[in-house]
Amino acid sequence: MPVTHTISDPTDTGEQPGWDTALRAGLDAYDLDPADRALLDGDHASHGGPAPTLTRGSVAVVGRPNVGKSTLVNRIVGRREAVVLDTPGVTRDRVSYPAQWAGNDFMVVDTGGWDVDQAGMAARVAEQAEIAIDLADAVILVVDAVVGITDTDEQVVRLLRRSGTPVVLAANKVDGPSGESDAHALWSLGIGEPMAISALHGRGIGDLLDAVMALLPAPTPSSAADDGVRRVALVGRPNVGKSSLLNMVARSQRAVVDATAGTTRDPVDEDITVDGRVWRFVDTAGIRRRIHQTTGADYYASLRTAAAIERSEVAVVLIDAAHALSEQDVRVIQMAVDAGKATVLALNKWDLMDPERRFYLERELDEELVQLRWIPRVNISALTGRRVDRLTGALDTALRNWDRRIPTGHLNAFLGDLVAAHPHPVRGGKQPRIVFATQASTRPPHLVLFTSGFLDPAYRRFIERRLREDFDFEGTPIHISVRVRERRRR
Numbered sequence: 001m002p003v004t005h006t007i008s009d010p011t012d013t014g015e016q017p018g019w020d021t022a023l024r025a026g027l028d029a030y031d032l033d034p035a036d037r038a039l040l041d042g043d044h045a046s047h048g049g050p051a052p053t054l055t056r057g058s059v060a061v062v063g064r065p066n067v068g069k070s071t072l073v074n075r076i077v078g079r080r081e082a083v084v085l086d087t088p089g090v091t092r093d094r095v096s097y098p099a100q101w102a103g104n105d106f107m108v109v110d111t112g113g114w115d116v117d118q119a120g121m122a123a124r125v126a127e128q129a130e131i132a133i134d135l136a137d138a139v140i141l142v143v144d145a146v147v148g149i150t151d152t153d154e155q156v157v158r159l160l161r162r163s164g165t166p167v168v169l170a171a172n173k174v175d176g177p178s179g180e181s182d183a184h185a186l187w188s189l190g191i192g193e194p195m196a197i198s199a200l201h202g203r204g205i206g207d208l209l210d211a212v213m214a215l216l217p218a219p220t221p222s223s224a225a226d227d228g229v230r231r232v233a234l235v236g237r238p239n240v241g242k243s244s245l246l247n248m249v250a251r252s253q254r255a256v257v258d259a260t261a262g263t264t265r266d267p268v269d270e271d272i273t274v275d276g277r278v279w280r281f282v283d284t285a286g287i288r289r290r291i292h293q294t295t296g297a298d299y300y301a302s303l304r305t306a307a308a309i310e311r312s313e314v315a316v317v318l319i320d321a322a323h324a325l326s327e328q329d330v331r332v333i334q335m336a337v338d339a340g341k342a343t344v345l346a347l348n349k350w351d352l353m354d355p356e357r358r359f360y361l362e363r364e365l366d367e368e369l370v371q372l373r374w375i376p377r378v379n380i381s382a383l384t385g386r387r388v389d390r391l392t393g394a395l396d397t398a399l400r401n402w403d404r405r406i407p408t409g410h411l412n413a414f415l416g417d418l419v420a421a422h423p424h425p426v427r428g429g430k431q432p433r434i435v436f437a438t439q440a441s442t443r444p445p446h447l448v449l450f451t452s453g454f455l456d457p458a459y460r461r462f463i464e465r466r467l468r469e470d471f472d473f474e475g476t477p478i479h480i481s482v483r484v485r486e487r488r489r490r
Contacts (some may be wrong), residue, residue, distance in 0.1 A: 025434050029354030029451060030485040039440055039448060049209055057218040058096065058107040062129055062160075064152040065113025065414040067144045068172045072199035073097065073110040076209065095268055101209040106216060109136060114156055115446050125255070130159065133145050138166045138206070138215040145171040145182040145196070149189060165214040169194045170208055175201060229271065230399060231280045233312035235305065235336060237328045238286025240318040241348040245382035246270060246283040249391075284308045287332050310337065313443070314342035314398050314475075316391070321379070322348040322357065325364040333372065340444045342398035342476045343375050346391065371461075376475050398475025401440050406471055411437050411447070420465055424459050435485070446479040454483050 024040065031421035032040075042206070061069045074080050077097045099108045111129040133139055139160060143153050160167050171183035174196040183196035195211060234242040250272050252321055268283040284305040309315055314335035319329050336343045369375070376394045380387045406414075415434050424432050432453025440446045447467075449455070464478050 011295075014138075023437055027485075028449070029487050030435065031450075032485060033490055035454050036450070036483065036485070038440065043344050045325070046113055056104045056106040056213065056219055057294060058109055058135065059138050059167070059212055059216070060109040060111060060129075060132040060134070060136035060165075061140045061142060062133060063116060063142035064115055064150065064156065067113075067142045069113070070110055070144050070197045072140070072142060072170065072172065072205075073359070074107055075199050075205055076101075076108050088103060097428055100172050101185065101213060104213055104216070104219070115152055133160065133163050133165055136165055136470050137217055137224050138168065138212055139163075140168050140170050140212065141191070142170045142172050142184055142199075143189075143194075145186065146173045147178060148182070148185060153189065157191055160191065168208065168215065169192050170199075172199050173199055173474065175203065195294040207279045220393055227279050230314065230395070231282065231312045232395060233282045233284055233308050233315045233336075234318065235284050235315050235321075236286060236310060236318035236332055237326070240286070240320045241382040242286070243268075245316075245346070245348070245380070245388070246345055247280055247317065248283060248382050248385050248388055249274065249279075272469045277392075279395075280313060280390070282308050287328070288337070290437060292413070309339050312341060313402070314344065316344050316394055318346045318348045318382075319347055321361055322349045325361070325368055330368050333369070333375070337477050340477055340479070342395075342402035342444070344391070344398050344475060345375045345377045347379045348382050350379040351384055374474055374476075394475070401473045402444055402446055404473065404475040404476070405442055406439050406447075406473070408438050411439060413466075414470060415449075415463075418463065422462070424455065427453075427456070432484075440481075442464070444477045444479060445473065446481065448481045448483060450483050450485055452485070454484055454486070 023386060027040075061073055063069050070330045077099050089215045095110045096107045097110070099106055109132045109379065111132045113326065114129045130460075139162065141156060145147065168191065168193050169186060171186050171194040174180065174183050176196045180196055183194045186194040195204060197208050205275070234245060236242055245269065250270055270281050270283070272279050272281055287305055317329075317333050317336055319325065333345070353361070365377075366373075376397060378387065378390050378394050382392065415437050419434055428452055432448050432451050432455060434451050438448055440448045449463075460480055460482070464480060467473060
């Protein structure tokens with residue numbers, strides 16, 4: 001019967017002074033390189049989070065479809081964050097990005113195109129733009145100077161006047177002095193001087209931002225500092241309910257939801273307080289297929305989804321429980337695991353399940369995720385809110401184990417018992433042995449084994465399985481590295 005090694009406090013090593021040195025004594029007979037010495041002598045102490053910063057507030061970029069709002073946002077931010085394509089209606093949600101100008105930190109909010117008399121998804125996109133206007137400290141109204149003033153532009157101006165939010169008018173697509181007259185024609189909108197800019201080429205952006213800074217309030221401490229805020233990425237294939245789950249957790253219509261697959265394209269960040277704690281949820285675009293096989297807006301959306309997973313700490317992979325588990329679902333799960341993130345599996349649309357489907361779903365999960373049974377599962381309904389409150393418990397468990405550190409003494413004692421009971425098979429007349437082990441890092445846990453020979457992959461998997469049984473690594477991947485070192489010749 002295996003001995004269970006329990007660690008109540010991951011920061012408490014529970015080791016006597018000098019024990020670690022005694023355990024490492026066996027390594028003195030082996031050739032170690034400088035990297036090995038640095039690993040063994042390294043400081044594993046965690047460092048504090050970043051200091052809070054000052055922010056000037058938020059700026060919403062609004063306008064009718066295809067006038068260059070996302071291009072302007074990318075220009076202000078200084079990198080390609082928002083999905084840009086020469087097709088109207090690419091942006092749908094309101095998405096916030098941190099930006100800086102002349103030493104001032106602020107948030108810039110990209111919005112979908114606002115249009116009148118819309119229905120369906122277009123109406124929900126316009127609604128998100130109106131919410132962005134109400135929440136912003138200043139607004140940049142983008143108008144296509146080449147096309148001139150349209151009825152929709154005049155409707156947006158009336159909306160802005162009712163809101164009372166300060167406005168800067170950006171006359172976009174003025175690529176040179178010859179287009180200045182087109183910009184001057186926008187004076188008739190009656191909201192101030194048109195700022196002639198080219199979002200594509202960067203012309204006039206500095207003057208535009210100077211005008212925006214004059215409208216923003218005085219700097220205040222930022223509430224967006226990462227101290228204690230855990231980052232959660234909602235991922236999955238299209239139309240599994242990621243945006244619905246974000247709206248349910250936020251208790252508001254934060255993201256556009258539509259029956260059309262692929263509604264979300266830009267990652268949508270939202271700080272949400274649940275049971276007195278702040279979580280940063282990121283709604284991502286559905287991953288349709290392998291990134292290199294996608295085109296157009298789906299290609300850029302897939303890239304940003306992959307980047308959102310990299311920035312997150314834990315990934316909630318949503319599965320449509322009412323349909324058969326697909327290869328695409330397994331690929332998304334593997335993407336989160338390969339990125340080294342804590343992972344939780346949310347089986348959505350559970351309210352649509354019948355008993356027969358539940359039986360087949362359990363069998364599908366056992367067959368397809370045989371190597372990933374350590375991922376916790378939560379049965380939810382994002383539409384009705386059924387059992388959504390259990391999600392934070394699973395997230396806490398996964399993150400706690402993602403941060404877990406095994407004291408060196410406990411780890412080597414565990415491996416000593418394990419190898420004594422189940423030694424490595426003899427290969428080629430030799431039997432490799434584990435000389436010493438240490439945990440190099442957390443997030444995810446990374447263990448390094450110093451051995452006298454190569455360990456079979458099956459034996460590594462055996463070690464990982466027993467580690468999970470004895471130390472409770474539910475919800476987090478474990479990386480095990482093997483460093484083969486030979487004895488010094490006498």
